Amino acid sequence: MFNQLSNRFTQAFKQLSGQHELSEKNIQSAIEAVHQALIEADVAIEMINPFIEQVKSSALGQAVVGSLKPDQVFKKAVHDHLIQYLKPESDRTLNLSAKSPKVILVCGLQGTGKTTSCAKLAHHLKNQHTVMLVSTDVHRPAAIDQLKVLADQIEVTCYPSDPQHTPSTLAQNALNEAKKNGTDVLIVDTAGRLHIDASLMSELQSIHQTLNPIETLFVMDSMTGQDAARSAAAFKAHLPLTGTILTKVDGDSRGGAALSARMITHTPIYFMGISERIEDGLQPFDPHRIADQMLDMGDIVGLxxxxxxxxxxxxxxxxxxxxxxxxxxxxxxxxxxxxxxxxxxxxxxxxxxxxxxxxxxxxxxxxxxxxxxxxxxxxxxxxxxxxxxxxxxxxxxxxxxxxxxxxxxxxxxxxxxxxxxxxxxxxxxxxxxxxxxxxxxxxxxxxxx
The missing domain is CATH 1.10.260.30 (Signal recognition particle, SRP54 subunit, M-domain)
Structure with a gap:
C-alpha cells in the first residue's frame, strides 16, 4: 500500500541526512524531491504547490534541538501536513442517528467496486443495525444478481429488484419495504457508467429526490489517481455528496487519489477497501494511520x-x-x-x-x-x-x-x-x-x- 509514494518520500528525507540544521539552501533538494514524489503519485496539481509551501514554511520554522536531526524535523512537517490534507474539516462520521430507515445512496463510475462496497458496508453495519440492500441498476441485470449473491453471503436482506421498473420506482418500493419491516439502514446501489454523462446524472438526481438520503457516498477507485478525484468533483456538482469510499487501496502504490479526494470534494473519506473479502475488506479511514503508511512508519494499530x-x-x-x-x-x-x-x-x-x-x-x-x-x-x-x-x-x-x-x-x-x-x-x-x-x-x- 502506497509503496511508490513512501519510497519517494524516504529518498527525499535522505537529502537532509548528515545536515546539522535546516536552511533555505539545504532544504531545497528535499523540497524538490517531495514535489516530484507528489507528481509521480498523481496527486491533483492544484494541491501540490500549496502543500509544498506549507511544508517548507513549517520545516524552516522549527528549531532542530536536542537529539533531533534535520531529516526528522522535516519528516514531521511532511507528516503533519499529510494528516491535514487527509483529515476532514470536521470530525463528521457516517450519520446513523437519524430516524429509521436511514438511507445511504451509493454512487460512482462503473468498475470502481461500487456494488462490492455496498455489501462490505452492509456487513460493517449489520452487527449494530438491521440492514437492507437494493440495486437500482436496471441497465445491468447482472449487477442486481451480484448484489443478491453478496447479500446472501453476508446474511443481509436484499430487496428483489425488477429490471422492468424505473430506478426511482425501485428505490421507492425498497424504502416502503424497509419502513414496513422496521429496517434501520437501507443501502442503495446505483448504476455506474464508464464515463460521466447527462443521463446518469439525471437518473441519480431522480433517485436522490425520491429517497432524500441521509448519506450520499461516492465510491472512488484509488488506483486512478487524480482522475478519480476529478470524477468525484463532477458528481459533487450534481449531487450533494456527503462522503467517500476509497476502493482498491491495497493495490495502490501511489496514493494520489487518497491525497486529492478530500481537498477536491470537501467531503470526508469514510472508508477504504483494503481487500476483496466482503467480511473484513472495508476499513474506517484514519488520516493518521494513512500518513504513517505513506511515510513508511507502519500501521501498528492495524497490525x-x-x-x-x-x-x-x-x-x-x-x-x-x-x-x-x-x-x-x-x-x-x-x-x-x-x-x-x-x-x-x-x-x-x-x-x-x-x-x-x-x-x-x-x-x-x-x-x-x-x-x-x-x-x-x-x-x-x-x-x-x-x-x-x-x-x-x-x-x-x-x-x-x-x-x-x-x-x-x-x-x-x-x-x-x-x-x-x-x-x-x-x-x-x-x-x-x-x-x-x-x-x-x-x-x-x-x-x-
Whole structure:
C-alpha cells in the first residue's frame, strides 16, 4: 500500500541526512524531491504547490534541538501536513442517528467496486443495525444478481429488484419495504457508467429526490489517481455528496487519489477497501494511520487489530502450552501458517510494520506468500505419523510427498529445514531464553520456491 509514494518520500528525507540544521539552501533538494514524489503519485496539481509551501514554511520554522536531526524535523512537517490534507474539516462520521430507515445512496463510475462496497458496508453495519440492500441498476441485470449473491453471503436482506421498473420506482418500493419491516439502514446501489454523462446524472438526481438520503457516498477507485478525484468533483456538482469510499487501496502504490479526494470534494473519506473479502475488506479511514503508511512508519494499530480479529484465542493458548513443554510438530507448523494466511499473508503483515518498504524490497522476488501455499501442500501430503515425527521422512517418503503435493524433493527438503529451525526456536522458548533465540536465528536464503 502506497509503496511508490513512501519510497519517494524516504529518498527525499535522505537529502537532509548528515545536515546539522535546516536552511533555505539545504532544504531545497528535499523540497524538490517531495514535489516530484507528489507528481509521480498523481496527486491533483492544484494541491501540490500549496502543500509544498506549507511544508517548507513549517520545516524552516522549527528549531532542530536536542537529539533531533534535520531529516526528522522535516519528516514531521511532511507528516503533519499529510494528516491535514487527509483529515476532514470536521470530525463528521457516517450519520446513523437519524430516524429509521436511514438511507445511504451509493454512487460512482462503473468498475470502481461500487456494488462490492455496498455489501462490505452492509456487513460493517449489520452487527449494530438491521440492514437492507437494493440495486437500482436496471441497465445491468447482472449487477442486481451480484448484489443478491453478496447479500446472501453476508446474511443481509436484499430487496428483489425488477429490471422492468424505473430506478426511482425501485428505490421507492425498497424504502416502503424497509419502513414496513422496521429496517434501520437501507443501502442503495446505483448504476455506474464508464464515463460521466447527462443521463446518469439525471437518473441519480431522480433517485436522490425520491429517497432524500441521509448519506450520499461516492465510491472512488484509488488506483486512478487524480482522475478519480476529478470524477468525484463532477458528481459533487450534481449531487450533494456527503462522503467517500476509497476502493482498491491495497493495490495502490501511489496514493494520489487518497491525497486529492478530500481537498477536491470537501467531503470526508469514510472508508477504504483494503481487500476483496466482503467480511473484513472495508476499513474506517484514519488520516493518521494513512500518513504513517505513506511515510513508511507502519500501521501498528492495524497490525494489532488484525491479530486480535483473526487469531483464535483457544488455539493460541493451546499452542502456548505446547511450546512451554518444548513440543512443536509439523501439524503445529501448518497451523501457524494457516493463522498467518487468515491475517492476509506474510507480506500484508510486514506491510504494517515500520520500515516495511525496506522489507518488501528484500522480499520482492521471494514471493513468501506463494511459498507458504507450497509449504501447506507439502505438509498436507504427509501422513499423520509423519507430521508428528518428522525424522521418519526419508528418501522414499520424500518422493511420495513431493508427488502428492505437486512439488519437488528439494522443496520438501526446504520445508523440513524450515520446520526444524522453527522447532529449534520453540525448544529455546521452553527455556525462556527469547532474546538469545532472536539474536541467533537466521532465516534460510536458499529457498527453492
Amino acid at each position: 494489532v487489530e488484525t491479530v486480535e480479529k483473526h487469531v483464535d484465542k483457544k488455539t493460541a493458548q493451546s499452542m502456548a502450552k505446547k511450546i512451554r513443554k518444548g513440543i512443536f510438530t509439523l501439524d503445529d507448523f501448518s497451523q501457524q501458517i494457516t493463522q498467518m494466511q487468515k491475517m492476509g499473508g506474510l507480506q500484508n503483515l510486514l506491510g504494517k510494520m515500520p520500515g516495511a518498504q525496506h522489507m518488501s524490497q528484500q522480499l520482492a522476488h521471494a514471493q513468501p506468500d506463494e511459498a507458504l501455499k507450497y509449504t501447506q501442500a507439502i505438509i498436507q501430503s504427509m501422513t499423520q505419523q509423519e507430521k508428528q515425527h518428522a525424522d521418519l521422512i526419508k528418501g522414499s517418503r520424500k518422493r511420495r510427498i513431493a508427488t502428492g503435493s505437486g512439488t519437488s524433493i528439494p522443496q520438501v527438503n526446504q520445508v523440513l529445514k524450515q520446520f526444524k529451525q522453527m522447532q529449534k526456536m520453540m525448544k529455546k522458548l521452553k527455556g525462556g531464553n527469547l532474546k538469545q533465540m532472536m539474536q541467533n536465528f537466521q532465516p534460510p536464503k536458499d529457498s527453492p520456491f
